[in-house]
Amino acid sequence: MNSALGQMLRLCSIITLLALLAACGGNGQTAQQASTGAHPAGGSADKKEASAPRKFKHVMGETEVPAQPQRVVGLYLEDFLSTLDVKPVMQTVVGSFTQQYLENYTAGLPKLDTSAMNFEAVLEAKPDLILLGFPDYGAEGKYEKFSKIAPTYVFDDDAADDWRETLRTVGSLLGKSEQAEQLLKRYEEKAAQARKTLEQSIGRETVALIRVHKKGMRLYGGPDGYSGSVLYKDLGLNPPNLVKSIAWTDDGGMKVISSEVLAQLDADHLFLVVDEGRSEQAKELMNSSVWKSIPAVKKGQVHEVTTDVWMTFGLLAYEKKIDDVLQTLAKK
Numbered sequence: 455m456n457s458a459l460g461q462m463l464r465l466c467s468i469i470t471l472l473a474l475l476a477a478c479g480g481n482g483q484t485a486q487q488a489s490t491g492a493h494p495a496g497g498s499a500d501k502k503e504a505s506a507p508r509k510f511k512h513v514m515g516e517t518e519v520p521a522q523p524q525r526v527v528g529l530y531l532e533d534f535l536s537t538l539d540v541k542p543v544m545q546t547v548v549g550s551f552t553q554q555y556l557e558n559y560t561a562g563l564p565k566l567d568t569s570a571m572n573f574e575a576v577l578e579a580k581p582d583l584i585l586l587g588f589p590d591y592g593a594e595g596k597y598e599k600f601s602k603i604a605p606t607y608v609f610d611d612d613a614a615d616d617w618r619e620t621l622r623t624v625g626s627l628l629g630k631s632e633q634a635e636q637l638l639k640r641y642e643e644k645a646a647q648a649r650k651t652l653e654q655s656i657g658r659e660t661v662a663l664i665r666v667h668k669k670g671m672r673l674y675g676g677p678d679g680y681s682g683s684v685l686y687k688d689l690g691l692n693p694p695n696l697v698k699s700i701a702w703t704d705d706g707g708m709k710v711i712s713s714e715v716l717a718q719l720d721a722d723h724l725f726l727v728v729d730e731g732r733s734e735q736a737k738e739l740m741n742s743s744v745w746k747s748i749p750a751v752k753k754g755q756v757h758e759v760t761t762d763v764w765m766t767f768g769l770l771a772y773e774k775k776i777d778d779v780l781q782t783l784a785k786k
Contacts, residue, residue, distance in 0.1 A: 510627065513589055514597045514608045519627055523583035526628070527576060527604075529568060530587035532556050533768025534624040537637055543579045546587075551730060553762045555774055573599050585624065587613060615678045615706075617767040641769055645688040648776050652689060655785045660694040661685060662721035662750070665765070666728045666736045670710045673719070675701025680765050681725075682707040684775045691779075694721045717744045723783060724750035726758045727765065757782040 509518050525543045528535045532542045536559035545552070545560040547567050553560070564575055568591060576584070584606040586592050592600065592608045600606040607627060613620045618638055625634025663681045665672040675697045676682030682701075685691045693702070696719050701709040728736040739745055750756055763774045 510607055512608050513610045514592050517601075517605045517607050519605055519607065520582050522629055523627070525579070525581045526583045526585065527566070527579060527581040528585040528587070528624075529566065529591050530766075531585050531609075531620075531624065531768075532560055533766070533770045534621055535585075535628075536560075537621070537769045538625060538628055538630045538633055540628055540630075543581055544576070551762070553766060553771075554760070555763050555771065571596060571599075573603065576600070577603050583607070583627070585609070585627065614680070614767045615683070617769070617772065620767070621769055637769055641773060644773060644776060645684075648780055649688075649690045651780060651784050652691065656691075656723065656783055658692045659722040660720065661691040661723045661725070661783070662694050662697055662719060663725040663727065663764070664716075664719075665761075666726070666732045666739060668729065668732065671712075671716065671739070673697065673701045673709050673711045673715075675703065675707040675709065677702070677707065678704065679707035680767060681727075681775070684772055685725075685779070688772070689776065689779060694719060696720065713742065713744045717747060719748050721748065721750045722753065723755045724748065724757070725764075725778075725782075726756055727761050728758065729761050 506521050507518050508521075509516055523540075526535055526540055527544050528542055528546075530546045532545055532553065533556060535542045536556060542560060542563060544566045545556070545563040547565045549567065549569055552565075564579060566572060566575060571591075581604045584600050584604050586597070586600065586606065586608045589608055589610060592606070597606060597608060609620060609623070621634050621638065622631065625631045663674045663685065665674065673696070674681045675693060676686040682693075686693055696715070700711070700715070701707060703709075726736075745751055757778075759775075759778050763771050763778070
């Protein structure tokens with residue numbers, strides 16, 4: 455009898471323990487969360503996501519990424535690493551061009567020139583993950599060389615146009631998906647507030663952006679591209695007729711124009727980007743009668759902005775673009 459009672463007590467204890475374990479397990483991801491990428495608040499999903507190596511497919515194959523990469527080379531992706539609180543171990547340069555707006559994050563880091571890849575320097579940096587921002591960075595056997603140094607992931611040509619999705623991908627690669635979503639929410643809130651401010655400030659006045667480039671004068675439009683996407687989509691600004699008629703394309707939203715075409719630019723406000731080494735070219739342009747005939751020039755509404763911010767992509771760059779626009783167009 456006592457034996458039977460003992461067995462019953464042990465059975466009750468086991469059942470109670472199983473019930474407690476099941477209740478604790480209820481705090482994990484549901485099947486729907488796992489399939490959609492939704493995570494519980496507080497970043498617990500990021501910790502779970504980064505608990506083991508994972509495999510990712512990309513344009514040049516499949517790569518197994520370490521659970522929590524700490525030393526990351528991100529070619530032209532330093533913006534994404536920095537905003538996700540991962541300090542790059544190298545900084546991308548193209549000749550003498552650098553992304554100066556990232557100086558607080560990249561100062562003192564060894565440079566990697568994409569026009570002359572130094573694989574020995576990459577090896578010395580001892581990365582545990584390499585991210586290549588464009589397929590060209592892995593072309594002609596370079597991907598294989600990078601892969602011998604560390605697991606390498608290559609982004610496709612859409613990485614620049616869809617920087618939001620690129621941020622999500624980098625977040626997933628680093629085990630920081632929840633943080634990436636929070637950052638995107640921050641950006642959308644900033645853009646929404648800026649839209650309201652600009653609507654009150656300039657209404658439907660037209661805004662354009664021109665770049666003085668070594669290959670000629672470029673007029674930027676939309677709906678994609680580095681500048682048009684923020685000016686006309688995120689901030690809802692009004693493009694001039696010339697922008698809508700010749701620079702509104704799906705292949706980057708840009709058109710090389712002549713002085714004759716420039717004379718047709720009916721912009722109330724004009725942003726100007728002058729590339730490094732193009733100051734004399736810009737001076738010649740601004741001394742021309744065509745330039746002086748543009749409405750924005752007559753009104754003194756020309757605002758020069760920098761190449762490193764406006765001709766790149768990433769959350770930090772786009773937030774800086776919004777700041778530039780507000781600083782110049784929002785009424786004080």
